Amino acid sequence: MTRTIRNLALAALLGLSANAAVAADKVSDGVVKIGVLTDMTGYYSDLAGPGSVLAAKMAIHDFGGKVLGKPIELVSADHQNKADISSNTARKWFDEEKVDAIVDLVSSSTAGAVMPVAAEKKRITLLSGPATTAFTGEKCTAYNVHYTYNNWALANGTGREVVKNGGDSWFFVTADYVFGKSLEEDTSNVVKASGGKVLGSARHPSPGTTDFSSYLLQAQASGAKVIGLANAGSDTINCIKQAKEFGITPKQSLAGLLVFISDVHALGLDIAKGLYLTTAFYWDYDDHTRAWSKKFQSQPDNAKKAMPTMVQAGVYSAVTHYLQAIKAAGTDQADAVMAKMKATPVNDFFARGTIGPDGLFRHDMFLVQVKTPQESKYPWDYYKIVKKIPAVEAFPTVEAQKCPLAVKR
Amino acid sequence: MQALFGQLLLGLINGSFYALLSLGLAIIFGLVNVVNFAHGALYMAGAFLAWIGLSALGIGYWAALVLSPAAVGLLGVVIERTMLRRLYQLDNLYGLLLTFGLTLIIEGLFHHQYGNSGSSYPVPEMLQGGSNLGFMYLPRYRAWVVLVSVAVCFASWWVIERTKLGAYLRAGTENPRLLQAFGVNVPLMMTLTLGLGVGLAGFAGVMAAPIYQVSPGMGSNLIIVVFAVVVIGGMGSILGSIVTGLGLGLVEGLTKYLYPPAASTVVFAIMAVVLLLRPAGLFGRER
Numbered sequence: 001m002t003r004t005i006r007n008l009a010l011a012a013l014l015g016l017s018a019n020a021a022v023a024a025d026k027v028s029d030g031v032v033k034i035g036v037l038t039d040m041t042g043y044y045s046d047l048a049g050p051g052s053v054l055a056a057k058m059a060i061h062d063f064g065g066k067v068l069g070k071p072i073e074l075v076s077a078d079h080q081n082k083a084d085i086s087s088n089t090a091r092k093w094f095d096e097e098k099v100d101a102i103v104d105l106v107s108s109s110t111a112g113a114v115m116p117v118a119a120e121k122k123r124i125t126l127l128s129g130p131a132t133t134a135f136t137g138e139k140c141t142a143y144n145v146h147y148t149y150n151n152w153a154l155a156n157g158t159g160r161e162v163v164k165n166g167g168d169s170w171f172f173v174t175a176d177y178v179f180g181k182s183l184e185e186d187t188s189n190v191v192k193a194s195g196g197k198v199l200g201s202a203r204h205p206s207p208g209t210t211d212f213s214s215y216l217l218q219a220q221a222s223g224a225k226v227i228g229l230a231n232a233g234s235d236t237i238n239c240i241k242q243a244k245e246f247g248i249t250p251k252q253s254l255a256g257l258l259v260f261i262s263d264v265h266a267l268g269l270d271i272a273k274g275l276y277l278t279t280a281f282y283w284d285y286d287d288h289t290r291a292w293s294k295k296f297q298s299q300p301d302n303a304k305k306a307m308p309t310m311v312q313a314g315v316y317s318a319v320t321h322y323l324q325a326i327k328a329a330g331t332d333q334a335d336a337v338m339a340k341m342k343a344t345p346v347n348d349f350f351a352r353g354t355i356g357p358d359g360l361f362r363h364d365m366f367l368v369q370v371k372t373p374q375e376s377k378y379p380w381d382y383y384k385i386v387k388k389i390p391a392v393e394a395f396p397t398v399e400a401q402k403c404p405l406a407v408k409r
Numbered sequence: 410m411q412a413l414f415g416q417l418l419l420g421l422i423n424g425s426f427y428a429l430l431s432l433g434l435a436i437i438f439g440l441v442n443v444v445n446f447a448h449g450a451l452y453m454a455g456a457f458l459a460w461i462g463l464s465a466l467g468i469g470y471w472a473a474l475v476l477s478p479a480a481v482g483l484l485g486v487v488i489e490r491t492m493l494r495r496l497y498q499l500d501n502l503y504g505l506l507l508t509f510g511l512t513l514i515i516e517g518l519f520h521h522q523y524g525n526s527g528s529s530y531p532v533p534e535m536l537q538g539g540s541n542l543g544f545m546y547l548p549r550y551r552a553w554v555v556l557v558s559v560a561v562c563f564a565s566w567w568v569i570e571r572t573k574l575g576a577y578l579r580a581g582t583e584n585p586r587l588l589q590a591f592g593v594n595v596p597l598m599m600t601l602t603l604g605l606g607v608g609l610a611g612f613a614g615v616m617a618a619p620i621y622q623v624s625p626g627m628g629s630n631l632i633i634v635v636f637a638v639v640v641i642g643g644m645g646s647i648l649g650s651i652v653t654g655l656g657l658g659l660v661e662g663l664t665k666y667l668y669p670p671a672a673s674t675v676v677f678a679i680m681a682v683v684l685l686l687r688p689a690g691l692f693g694r695e696r
Contacts, residue, residue, distance in 0.1 A: 041517075046526045176670075205673045210621050210630050213419050214665045214672075217545060221412060234526065237622045241529055245548045245620065247539060266526035266622065304524060 148314030157278030159190035358403035424658015425558035433609035439645030449628030455614025481611025527624025643693020
């Protein structure tokens with residue numbers, strides 16, 4: 001009798017460990033863990049931040065909370081827009097907390113710090129928020145997907161279309177750090193290539209500038225038809241507001257190179273009206289975008305009842321695509337998942353397109369113009385779609401990106 | 410030449426804000442001996458109260474110009490009565506740390522409630538538009554800011570330096586026990602002084618609301634420069650803070666014309682030089 005029991009126990013133990021071994025093959029550590037590393041309280045917290053965490057949570061919930069029979073877990077942290085905090089958090093997550101993928105990483109300095117760590121540990125980064133084009137160019141890694149937009153797409157969308165509509169002389173007001181300068185450079189190239197002229201630029205310290213009048217007066221004195229705002233967040237907001245105050249608009253027009261719907265909401269239509277901008281996502285585009293966005297808006301965690309920005313919608317779409325790739329690959333092992341993500345086209349409410357061998361997600365973008373208060377019929381009715389920019393025009397080609405992994409020299 | 414005049418005028422406008430804010434700080438430091446690090450947060454609170462008043466209760470700009478500083482001043486009185494008062498016997502540093510903590514709490518609360526992007530406050534109808542001065546377009550509202558700031562600054566200076574009430578206040582700083590012996594309620598006077606200084610921050614906030622985006626970080630962007638102004642002018646010197654505030658605005662404007670990249674640091678360079686040559690500041694007295 002005791003012998004039978006012992007044998008049974010032994011058999012059960014063996015069986016268990018065999019099961020565990022199979023599961024370990026499929027899903028490392030028995031859990032798929034996604035980390036949202038974002039700016040929770042600072043400069044970018046309205047356009048990413050808690051809204052990105054919420055979007056990731058919704059994606060996991062909508063996926064059923066499980067993949068390959070194993071639970072999906074979510075962690076989040078505030079990177080405070082600091083490179084050292086970002087890379088330290090990423091190391092801790094990868095080494096101690098079994099995190100498989102990090103998503104968001106708004107602000108290029110944080111993404112630039114985390115990508116090499118992730119590549120070294122063979123974990124995945126899904127960028128929604130940072131803009132530096134080189135993340136899928138010379139700085140590309142094998143474990144990175146640049147999801148929502150990059151500087152090239154913003155510069156092309158707004159730059160080319162505005163020149164085409166007659167805005168052929170430009171002056172830039174630029175945030176004096178890597179992001180602003182690269183955005184100015186990318187846009188200048190596009191403007192010149194499209195037959196326009198660049199008359200000059202004024203660079204302001206960022207963050208920390210609140211009064212932009214002296215830069216705007218230089219722009220005004222230049223006589224340029226278009227003033228390109230190569231900055232983001234509250235810098236852009238204050239520029240637009242003060243341009244109106246100094247009577248610059250509507251004589252000269254403004255082109256926001258990186259403007260989010262949260263910025264337009266904060267400005268109000270009376271001030272923002274007429275502004276051209278490029279976006280990857282607009283909540284009121286079609287039935288699918290409306291359905292998802294209203295769901296996002298009505299979540300109890302969304303205390304301000306804000307509509308999603310393109311960064312937040314991008315987080316949802318990226319996480320969903322990542323989970324689907326795990327399911328299709330039958331494992332959460334990073335190489336297999338990356339291969340699946342690149343092989344499978346994305347087709348959801350957020351975007352339709354493919355992820356290239358360089359890791360850049362190429363999809364349609366939209367050139368939009370901000371409505372006037374009279375044109376806006378209901379809350380958050382902010383944009384007129386001027387043009388849908390097809391993926392091939394919206395993003396640089398694989399060859400142009402020169403990612404060493406994708407282009408053999 | 411045109412550009413130079415433009416930048417100088419803009420410098421004067423910014424200088425008016427520096428003067429208005431550093432005046433409040435100087436009053437509080439000079440008369441209550443507290444280094445009020447929460448000044449920027451209270452300036453932000455003043456702007457936010459104006460915006461909340463307008464969007465939730467329909468209170469217009471002109472009423473907000475009175476109500477909002479009053480509310481912020483009241484908040485200052487509460488802070489003084491419940492917290493700051495206990496630190497008067499200790500080193501200045503304790504008051505500084507307390508108000509720094511309060512700054513983080515106040516900004517955190519507004520951030521939690523209203524988010525980082527903030528909201529925009531419209532320019533009041535009467536002050537919309539502007540005029541072309543030949544060398545630049547001057548929005549009417551900015552002209553109003555300069556006029557009001559200069560008027561408020563010199564009125565405060567006059568009250569403190571030239572009236573009987575001001576004499577009591579100054580006597581209270583020199584020798585509170587003696588003044589109390591004459592039958593003046595010194596603790597009450599200190600409370601009211603702090604309320605007045607803080608109210609000035611709230612007033613500057615309302616003045617700033619139509620120009621800058623009303624957002625939780627708006628005070629911390631400005632407060633560092635304002636502290637530099639107070640240090641250059643001489644800690645606690647009322648006239649020093651007014652003159653230095655306007656003067657440094659002009660210097661900043663001039664730098665923007667001559668060498669723009671140095672515009673954000675020129676104030677601190679001046680501060681370093683002044684501290685080396687005249688540690689008590691341009692208008693300060695050695696104690």
